[in-house]
Amino acid sequence: MSEWERIASRLVEVNKPTRYTGGEYNSVTKDWDTVDLKVALAFPDVYEIGLSHLGLRILYEMINDHPQMLAERVYAPWKDFQEVLRSEGYPLYALESKHGLKAFDVVGFSLQYELSYTTVLTMLDLAGIPIRSAERSETDPLIIAGGPCVYNPEPMADFIDLFLIGEAEEVLIGLFEKIMAYRKQGLAKARMLEELAKLPGVYVPSHFTIEYKEDGTIAGVHSVTGQKAVRAVVRDFNNAPSPKRWIVPFMEIVHDRVAYEIQRGCTKGCRFCQAGMIYRPVRERDPQRIMDSLKQLVRDTGYEELSLTSLSSADYSHIQRLLEEACGCFTPAQVNVSLPSLRIDSFSVDLAKTFQSNRKGSLTFAPEAGTERMRRVINKGVTEEDLMAASEAAFRSGWQKLKLYFMLGLPTETEEDLEGIVRLARKVEQLGRQVYPKTNALRITVSVSTFVPKAHTPFQWHRQISVVETREKQKYLQDNLRSKVVQLNWHDPILSRMEGIFARGDRRLGPVIYKAWQKGASFDSWTDEFKYECWTAAFDEVGIDPDFYLRERSYDEILPWDHLDSGVSREFLKAENERAKRGILTADCRNQPCTQCGVCFNLGVGTRLAGDDHG
């Protein structure tokens, strides 16, 4: 019996065994012995979450299309299967060839959320790879990471050899070709990293030293090589690669559909939103290309649902025509079309009517804040009338369930803003009752999350509210909001606190992550798995006050991510923060004059809207 068969014979013992088998339709198993570079693409969460992520699918196909490279996938095994691996003495393996991660040249992690950091450590450990970069030898794989979290990668600096900042599809193949060449030359890892640091988007944390002041803030950042890391950006998004051989899982995954990215970037300019800053500028794909790709994807996957994804799909220039064409093409074949998000206007409701013939589900609107004033602060130029008009359109079109998203703890928030959330929800409820006086099916779900200031946003200097404050605000909403119709959901304030610490943390948090993990922290984003006591103990033992990272920062302070260039200038972020204080809206540069954020000039890229000629 082969080593792997021994594992296979025990798969009946674990929950959801197809997480660990590979072999899905459209997965690619290349010949192990005939390629020069082997890459494991790792997602630090379970299979059904990891495979739902579009980014790794793009990279998987790009790498496998290269004749000298192969890419395989690995996700975090759940505890039951970790037990099997450990008891059989088999390393964490990639799904395609079942090789342990140590046999790969590069292991690339996708860091999508801060609370997945300890799971990265779990995966390295299960693979038998030393966890800290400094402990790894020449024969260990190069450990790299990308994703939105690496815009402040400092807390993970101890564990990752090289971060790729920005849109990896632009630079990844070039980076790997260099690694192949250096390996052939027999270049040592340290020398190789020096060379790789010269490439766009590459940040090698060990090349930087950080000095601290007595008060704990940063005194200075020194680069050993003199290189600065600038975000990578896709210049020609229309022609940029997108997955064609879409992997079709055996089990149901979180986003169980074909996703096609119709545009990249959003310039609405919400001041809390990191994605709205780090994926600038807006780049649309041509409608004809989109339709051709969708047809091919549906044909080659057999999927029953497809989604036209982006950060704000309703803003796509030809969204109505595209949606009508897609529905006309796919609905007769029993393939549903959907959009991931809607704007708050009746146009969006009309769009939803196009693709949702079944109105049993819910529509989601995100006013984000309860008062006009607060919405101006965050640059969400939505009025109460907009929300009422959109809600009415939704009710009159047959929807009986609405979801409303809000944030707690936004800068300058007062009691009035909290009351505003209650008032808005009540108004929507009344409207619903007017349209549906007799039904019991009317539901307004109010979802509140805690505002977490993120790096490279206009709100990066603000303080994050404490757990106690959050609970008070949540309690206020609970006491005033709940009714037969209105339901309230909120995020666990402790998880938001942890997220906030790492979102704006520095590299002194590395030892805390390591300690907390040693004590058993892993899968922290899973509420049932989260062990706060591991974290509090780790902070104590390392001697770090976590609240230090949640405080307000001054403009003079050197922020832990200041030496990483997102393309958006610090001056713009500062100006936006000042405009926020005065409640001044900033227009969307998609169809308004340039707002001087700096991204186009700094990165040599431009806004690109799809032409009217349909391709």
Place this chain on the structure above:
Amino acid sequence: MAEYRLSFTKGSSVQFLSHLDLAKTIERALRRADIPLAYSEGFHPHPKMSFGPALAVGISSLEEYLDLETVIDIPAEDLQKRLNRSLPDGLQILAVKRCLKHPKPLNAVINRAVYNLIFEVDPSQQPAIVDALHHMMDSDRLEVTRTNKNGQKVVNIRPWLHNLKTETLEEGELQVVITGEIGSNGNLRPDDIVQLIPFPVKVRRIVRTEMWHEENGIIVKPLDLC
């Protein structure tokens, strides 16, 4: 409209698919092959596709059965060729028959299944294990404990065990082939046999190798019943 009966294998990764996941996988493969399934009428249309007796997760099979209805009439060989091209590894259509009339459901006709179990055993216990296995055929009662959501119950599986053969493959490796009842008149499960062996054994592999309809000693294969 046309109705077909298919036989297929279920191996490698696919043996870990639940019944529901298998149905979804085949549905998607049919769509990739551009073979339009017929759907039921009504508010929640579902594809007209029905499988033979379910197979426990982790057991592979050399012979599974499936009935399906398409909205177009395709020659059976074409359907087989096209579907095989769009199936993931581990699923392979062995034969397709176009039904002349609406057949009796697979679950109503199939009443025998053959399983091939491969065990790793302690070589010193091997003769005793073989004896114990052979003794099963001579017993009047074979009681096993089955657990379901209503709790545990003791079941006599002896009436459902029709045949049992053993073969030593090599030292410490034992193959057991069982033929048993399946369907509405009773269900012999490979696990029952494992439970009845009075020694520790490690199950390496279980394969369902065949299924058929048997009545008064006459054997008919499902493909000959449509």
